[in-house]
Amino acid sequence: MGKFPKYRVAKASQLLIITGAGIRDIKIAKKAWILPGQSYAKFDISPVNYTFEVQAMSAEKLPFILPAVFTIGPRINDKESLYKYAKLTTCQEKDSTHMHELVKGIIEGETRVLAASMTMDEIFRGTKEFKKEVFDKVQLELDQFGLYIYNANVKQLVDVPGHEYFSYLGQKIQMEAANQAKIDVSEAKMKKEAEVAKANADLAMKKAKWAKDSQMAQIEATKAVALREAELQKEVEVMNAFTQTEKLKAEFLTKASVEFETKVQEANWELYKKQKDAEAILYQKEREAQAQKAIAEAAFYARQQVADGELYAKQKEAEGLVAIAQAQGVYISKLMGAFGGNYGAVRDYLLINGGTYQELAKINGEAVKGLQPKISIWTGANGSGEGGDGGAMKEVAGVYKMLAPMLETVHEQTKYVPPSWVGTIAES
Template identity: 35%
Template sequence: MASYRIAAPDEYLAITGMGIKNVKITKAAWVWPFQRCVRFNVQPHDYAMNLQAMTKEKLQFLLPVVFTIGPDVNQRGANTRGGFHEQELHPDGDSSQPGEDHGPNDHRREDRGDSLMKYAMLLADSGNNSSKGPKDHQFLEGIVKGIIEGETRVLVSSMTMEEIFSEREVFKRRIFRNIKSELDQFGLKIYNSNVKELKDAPNSIYFESLSRKAHEGATNQARIDVAEAQLLGNVGESQRKGEQEREIAKIHAETAVQKTERDIERAQAEAVLATRKAELNCDVEIARISATRKTEAQDEELKKEVQFKRGAAEMERLRATDVVKASITREAKQQAADAKAYEIEAEAKANFEKQKQLTEAGVYKTKVDTDAAAYKTKADAEAWSYAAVRNADANLQKKLKEAEGTAAMAEAYAKMSQAFGGPAGLLQYMMIEKGTYVELAKANAEAVRGMAPKITVWNTGADAGSDAGSGGPGGAANQSSIATMRNIYQMLPPLMTTINEQTGITLPEWQFGRMAEDASEMERGKTQPSGKP
């Protein structure tokens, strides 16, 4: 029967079963039949440890640490969509509704960075269904303490005691980083880390000795600081008195100097004022004289302008008289020129009309000739095109007939090939029918005509004139072996001699040369006795 489950503020629900391919992490959901829902707590826990470690110099000490570790509820990865809503994480890492299938090839990570998914799987490995049981907490504590102890010891073994003391912050950050990277695979997060003061390991007084040394050093340094402070006080008091007297004398001297400077500045200001007054009086006088001279100059300019205007008026009067006379003369000449231009224009128009008529006649004649030539060219082109089409059709019919003939010939050759037992038999038949073998023989004879090859034949067997051996089975076998060895021995010299005679290759001067001489002497010895009675 279905039921609606709601998790507490510090809890989450892990649901598996029908319709869910892996695990669904949510705060509230309906739990249907054939589904299983388990609550798990996400509150962080404190893990206090007193680690015994060894530095790079083989010094052992106790390192008290306290870590606050819990599930990372903020890193939900691909298991959420729009906040902490009810979602399902499929094997391919995508969020989807129950029942959706992304295919058989989805083989990506199951958790896709979802810390709660990792944490839920870690609790499932503990073998306890109740997330609040003591066994579950013991299982988780064992894993966390093992990670903290292992990473801390590895880090301490690579550092010296001086580095641990002088770089406490660096040491703490490195421990935090190493442990965090290991806890991420279980979906856990470090909320707080605290590394306390180092302590001596059993049977060790290293830190006690350092503390005593520091205490004695601080005491001695304090006594030195007190003495130095008293010295500085006495010296400083004397220095302050001397500085006070020097400052007072300095102030009096500066006051006198400043008074003198003020007097000088006042005298300079009065001199500047007098000079400025003189300059202003001079400027006023110069301005008055300049104004008088300017007035006189303007009067002269006005008089000059009046005379100029009078001259211009007289010139205009005289010019008007001459212009009237010239205008009368120009009009008379203009009338005569207009009459002459009219006559020339009438004659030009007559010539233009005549030339235009002649040009139009020539253009008409040229057009008629052009139309005739174009008609003739068009007719010739049509005739050539018709002839080309007929020739192309004829060639096409010819090619088709040749192709049909070739196909028929190929079909006949195929039947002949079957009749003669295959392509090889057909080829031999055609070469015999067309006289190919005769032609080849003639060509070979023509090729070797005129050649004078030298052929050497020698016989090293029983017919060479030697005795076959004595009678008897045993003797015959013995003589046969000896004859075989002798034949091989006799064959080599003539063979080398023949190679030398036919190819010109000179053999090396070693046993074969002597063998050839011995063979020649042996042949001469055999031929001489055969001629005697």
């Protein structure tokens, strides 16, 4: 511990472990300043080889020796594991055999526990699996110290003196292998002999087949010659028949051709005749259609002329009605002016002037023929039947005064009620 800071650098296979002021637990670094109040130490991180001969015992209480070499070192890629290993090395400085005893104890303990759960036969026959189990269980225990098994070489299992189980088991396996080899040789020999016998049999069968095929080939050649002769003879006869057939076909074809041409000519003439007849009928029908079309067009033209005349007459009649209506409008307008705008006076004047009341009187007279009607006598405007002074308006006023008793008389005689626009009669 010094009064001034010191800069320290660890070697390639080492790290610095620093404790003291300002550091809560420990600090690990490759290079660092060592401040006043701090202390440091270097620890090696190189893997170390551990050689053991583990004495274990199987489930049958049979002892054996497991020679092994483990290469173990800190897990430098894991920060937590590195801290565990750094603390472990601090304890190791006090006792140099501490690390060796720790690793040996873990390996021997896990190997013995595993061997005690297996029979000797399982350990011997499953040596590879047994070694893997030992490796996994030892690694699990070393994790708590930040150590990692970089390599493990477990050698062949060795007998403990006085317990030569593996030797006897090896001899047994060798004898079984020798016997199996003898059996395999015998089986191979028998198989070889069987293959030779089979090959001889196959050869004999092939020779028989070849002889049979040779005889069949000779027979087939003879038959082929005969068949070929028959085929040639058949071809000759077929050609003769074909020649005769062609001759007969030529004769019949000539006769048939003449008859066919004759029939064709007759059919053509008949078709020509029917075509001409059809054309004549078609021409006649066309002429008749043209005549009917001309008649229809003439009738349509006549009807159109009549319709045009009627339309013209209607137009003129409508124009007359319009002129009459216009004249009547002027007439009514003049009357309204003459009567001082009195619509009732104008209406009564039109009824009287149009003979409406005279027509009513005539109808009533015809209706009461043969009856004994009640006679009413009424006078003019002045009571004497004569008009007084006042001109045209006085006459109209007199007529209007006579209208009420006249309507009452008509009602009494015929029960006729005049329209509301003429006047009303009170029921008695």
